[in-house]
Amino acid sequence: MRILVPYQASEQGFRHIRFAGDVSSRMGVSLSVLLPSVSAEESERIRSLVLSFGFMCDVIAADIETMTNESGSIYVLNTFPKRMDLTILSPFWESAWLRSAEHRVLIPFGGRDAGRFATATVMPIMKALGFHVIFYHTTWREGIRSVDPADHMAREARLTQRIVEGLARDAGVPYTVLIETAEDVTEGIILAALNLKASLIVTTHGLNVIAGSYATQLRIGPVPLLTIGRTEVKS
Amino acid sequence: MSTRVYSPYTVMTIVVIMYLVKVVCKLSIGLHINSPMLTGDGFHNIADIVQAMFVIVAVAVSRMPASDKYPFGRKNIESIFSVVVGVSLCLMAVKIGWESMTTLARYLPVWAGLEAPFTSPLKMGNQYVTWVVAVTSGSALLSVIVGRFQIRAGKAMGHEALVADGKETLSDGRIEAATFAGVLGEYLFHAPWIEYPFAILVAGLMIRTGIEISLYGYRALLQRTIGRAHDQAMKVIITAMPGVADVADLKSFRVGPRAIVIAKVLTHADARASRLLKHGIITHVTAYLREHEFDEAELFIRFDRPDPKRERRAVAVRSSAGGRCVAASLEYPTHLIICDMEFDCVSRATVHEVAALEGSVLEFLHTKKVTSLVLFAPSPKDALLLRDSSIDLCIAQSSQLSTLGL
Numbered sequence: 001m002r003i004l005v006p007y008q009a010s011e012q013g014f015r016h017i018r019f020a021g022d023v024s025s026r027m028g029v030s031l032s033v034l035l036p037s038v039s040a041e042e043s044e045r046i047r048s049l050v051l052s053f054g055f056m057c058d059v060i061a062a063d064i065e066t067m068t069n070e071s072g073s074i075y076v077l078n079t080f081p082k083r084m085d086l087t088i089l090s091p092f093w094e095s096a097w098l099r100s101a102e103h104r105v106l107i108p109f110g111g112r113d114a115g116r117f118a119t120a121t122v123m124p125i126m127k128a129l130g131f132h133v134i135f136y137h138t139t140w141r142e143g144i145r146s147v148d149p150a151d152h153m154a155r156e157a158r159l160t161q162r163i164v165e166g167l168a169r170d171a172g173v174p175y176t177v178l179i180e181t182a183e184d185v186t187e188g189i190i191l192a193a194l195n196l197k198a199s200l201i202v203t204t205h206g207l208n209v210i211a212g213s214y215a216t217q218l219r220i221g222p223v224p225l226l227t228i229g230r231t232e233v234k235s
Numbered sequence: 236m237s238t239r240v241y242s243p244y245t246v247m248t249i250v251v252i253m254y255l256v257k258v259v260c261k262l263s264i265g266l267h268i269n270s271p272m273l274t275g276d277g278f279h280n281i282a283d284i285v286q287a288m289f290v291i292v293a294v295a296v297s298r299m300p301a302s303d304k305y306p307f308g309r310k311n312i313e314s315i316f317s318v319v320v321g322v323s324l325c326l327m328a329v330k331i332g333w334e335s336m337t338t339l340a341r342y343l344p345v346w347a348g349l350e351a352p353f354t355s356p357l358k359m360g361n362q363y364v365t366w367v368v369a370v371t372s373g374s375a376l377l378s379v380i381v382g383r384f385q386i387r388a389g390k391a392m393g394h395e396a397l398v399a400d401g402k403e404t405l406s407d408g409r410i411e412a413a414t415f416a417g418v419l420g421e422y423l424f425h426a427p428w429i430e431y432p433f434a435i436l437v438a439g440l441m442i443r444t445g446i447e448i449s450l451y452g453y454r455a456l457l458q459r460t461i462g463r464a465h466d467q468a469m470k471v472i473i474t475a476m477p478g479v480a481d482v483a484d485l486k487s488f489r490v491g492p493r494a495i496v497i498a499k500v501l502t503h504a505d506a507r508a509s510r511l512l513k514h515g516i517i518t519h520v521t522a523y524l525r526e527h528e529f530d531e532a533e534l535f536i537r538f539d540r541p542d543p544k545r546e547r548r549a550v551a552v553r554s555s556a557g558g559r560c561v562a563a564s565l566e567y568p569t570h571l572i573i574c575d576m577e578f579d580c581v582s583r584a585t586v587h588e589v590a591a592l593e594g595s596v597l598e599f600l601h602t603k604k605v606t607s608l609v610l611f612a613p614s615p616k617d618a619l620l621l622r623d624s625s626i627d628l629c630i631a632q633s634s635q636l637s638t639l640g641l
Binding site: 007008009010011012013035036037039042045046049092093094187190191193194195197199220221222223224 | 476477478479480502503504505507508511512514515518519578579580631632633634635637638639640
């Protein structure tokens with residue numbers, strides 16, 4: 001497992017390298033900088049540059065759109081390739097992860113498998129980094145009078161909630177559950193992350209979504225987004 | 236513990252009833268035993284009733300909703316009221332302090348045997364003591380209870396006028412306690428003068444309270460910041476929000492008890508994300524203000540992009556059969572790409588063939604107002620050449636144009 005970031009010689013590109021370096025050092029994994037092709041001189045220069053940011057790295061020749069996906073590796077990008085199999089961590093404009101001291105991560109879940117898949121994939125990372133996970137679900141109001149949003153949850157969502165809570169318990173990751181009846185799912189997720197000072201939103205691609213994936217909509221920011229790649233989803 | 240919220244009118248009705256009871260008791264007993272202190276206090280309580288009426292009017296006006304003409308509402312009428320109450324409290328304190336000092340002076344040996352020069356002495360008899368003790372102690376106790384109730388209710392409802400009037404009522408209670416001390420002094424030690432040092436002390440406290448109340452109102456009227464430390468803390472909260480590049484400006488002031496915060500936030504977020512960011516900022520700043528006793532707050536946030544740092548950058552390019560790459564030095568370029576940069580990214584780029592240039596490369600770069608030139612491995616000669624011009628030399632870590640956003 002490693003953190004991969006494409007090299008871009010711009011302020012934002014350098015910010016991404018710093019962000020990726022910060023993530024790699026926190027996770028204790030290696031950092032690789034990607035270039036379409038690499039000469040020895042370029043490799044040396046880029047390594048020196050990244051070292052001046054405080055991080056060690058290796059430089060590899062690769063193109064995001066065509067390279068083989070490395071299972072478990074995380075790509076730091078905020079331009080999104082068409083591929084759905086890559087796990088992409090998208091900073092908004094940060095140069096360091098975890099701006100807030102609370103170390104909270106928000107994982108939205110619904111009635112489908114996406115929340116379960118995202119939770120199962122990231123729990124080891126959450127455990128290793130000592131994160132507190134907030135499982136978030138927003139539901140439509142059903143024809144009942146209760147003011148408690150949990151009473152409006154669909155049966156499938158309740159089942160998912162039990163599963164993700166079980167995954168967190170098994171992994172020993174502290175968690176809370178927040179159920180809301182937000183007017184818009186994407187905005188509800190982002191607002192909850194902002195209000196609860198979450199440093200990251202974790203999501204994935206839904207298997208049955210053919211347009212308007214929340215994973216895509218959440219890219220508007222401003223909260224960093226980790227999109228777990230799925231090989232079974234077609235781009 | 237939950238605090239029951241009363242209507243401000245209910246609170247003020249209780250206050251008026253209290254003053255009516257006090258007026259009847261103090262005037263009837265005071266006039267009967269010819270006590271100027273009690274009688275004066277009774278008349279002062281009539282003024283308190285009038286003041287309570289003003290509080291009711293001020294509260295009614297302040298509760299009127301914001302409108303086009305009054306975008307922040309009319310809460311500041313309560314600040315005007317605070318200034319008036321504070322100043323009148325100070326004046327009353329000066330009067331009480333002066334009278335107490337002059338009356339106390341009468342008890343000094345130098346005045347012994349002379350006629351009372353300034354005020355009538357307190358007339359007391361054992362037959363009245365129970366009544367006087369009951370009225371003065373009961374009145375002081377009532378003032379403390381009702382004053383505290385007013386302050387608590389005023390803070391809970393966000394009515395500055397109620398709080399100011401409550402503080403004034405508490406000051407009344409202190410004066411009444413001083414009178415009570417005098418009564419006890421006369422009864423227990425035959426020393427009625429004990430009342431006056433207490434009254435002087437109370438006058439000092441009244442002046443302090445008066446200044447505090449009027450300053451509170453004065454600061455709101457002049458839109459003084461709610462505190463530099465608060466402004467700084469709010470800037471830190473906003474800057475820590477994801478997506479916020481900086482807080483360009485933040486101003487705060489009070490309208491009545493309500494804190495108003497106006498901030499200009501720099502962000503790269505688009506309109507939709509900015510709207511969400513605004514909600515997040517409001518949540519956190521309002522929570523901060525609530526922790527610091529600003530139960531009501533209104534935030535006006537506008538977003539702007541950070542400085543785009545516009546500049547024009549040139550990239551020297553070597554074109555060959557293998558493709559284009561960043562030229563190593565000024566000896567080899569076949570083309571020059573002129574890039575308009577925003578936020579250090581290329582927003583527009585034009586390509587120019589070096590062979591087709593009329594003058595030298597440097598002359599061309601000057602004509603195009605270029606501020607920096609990118610090379611991959613500049614020679615010492617290039618560095619020297621550019622040092623004498625106003626063009627900065629940038630060394631690319633990679634010779635691939637795609638890494639420069641081209």
